[in-house]
């Protein structure tokens with residue numbers, strides 16, 4: 001949400017989102033950058049966001065605001081600093097050094113935005129460049145612009161880039177969030193794209209409007225039938241193992257140990273959500 005928008009910063013305290021990105025970059029006009037930085041630092045320091053992870057998106061490396069944004073964020077101590085336009089592991093290491101020099105707590109993570117062709121081609125190295133780096137965030141607007149790709153339903157022009165970033169995240173053990181959906185009026189288009197992201201393997205989606213939060217949560221939460229099936233898989237496999245078998249069928253499908261691991265992941269996710 002725009003860091004210059006006091007109303008949005010306040011409203012965030014009641015939104016059922018897992019994480020908040022208080023933005024100092026593209027949603028803040030150049031003339032409002034300094035004021036937004038102060039406002040966001042004060043909001044982070046004041047807290048009141050409950051269970052939500054609070055992150056600050058700084059301006060990109062090389063801009064006049066980047067270094068001061070990093071210093072202000074380090075002092076405020078958000079859960080993460082979101083760095084846009086990261087295009088090499090060197091950038092991540094520079095941000096890591098700047099945060100440490102500014103006294104950022106160890107708990108402040110780095111989330112790297114993957115939104116340039118260079119970042120896509122170096123995503124694996126970026127994802128493993130720092131212990132602080134825990135999340136990759138797709139910047140699909142910038143990526144589409146750089147690729148000269150058209151915004152078509154189904155995102156065919158972006159699929160290679162999205163998949164390469166996903167491979168990098170999974171290979172390095174970081175989480176990865178899908179990009180934003182710009183048409184805040186078009187909920188069916190939003191739901192189709194969000195479902196596509198989940199099916200591809202994304203851990204969540206970045207959002208730009210309160211009305212996108214509930215449908216996103218519904219799509220990324222395991223459905224009742226998924227939870228019931230996960231329980232059946234675990235039970236059937238435990239029964240089979242106790243009889244000395246390593247493979248079994250559930251609902252006519254082969255189940256091996258790897259499917260049990262996935263079933264446990266689904267249950268853990270459902271329990272974490274229920275715990276909220």
Ligand SMILES: CC(C)(COP(=O)(O)OP(=O)(O)OC[C@H]1O[C@@H](n2cnc3c(N)ncnc32)[C@H](O)[C@@H]1OP(=O)(O)O)[C@@H](O)C(=O)NCCC(=O)NCCSC(=O)C[C@H](O)C(=O)O
Nearest residue numbers: 001002007008011023026027139140141142180208209210
């Ligand atoms: C897109 C918007 C400009 C739409 O604004 P508006 O028409 O004013 O929205 P509404 O009137 O429908 O708002 C209704 C209420 O909801 C609050 N609101 C709106 N947006 C947010 C938000 N993001 N967070 C929190 N609260 C929000 C309004 O204040 C209204 O509240 P109330 O007064 O109680 O009724 C606007 O939604 C917006 O600015 N969205 C965020 C834009 C943004 O953050 N952009 C930067 C991130 S996306 C990006 O950078 C992409 C990436 O880098 C890439 O390359 O892809």
Ligand SMILES: [Mg+2]
Nearest residue numbers: 115139141142
């Ligand atoms: Mg961007």
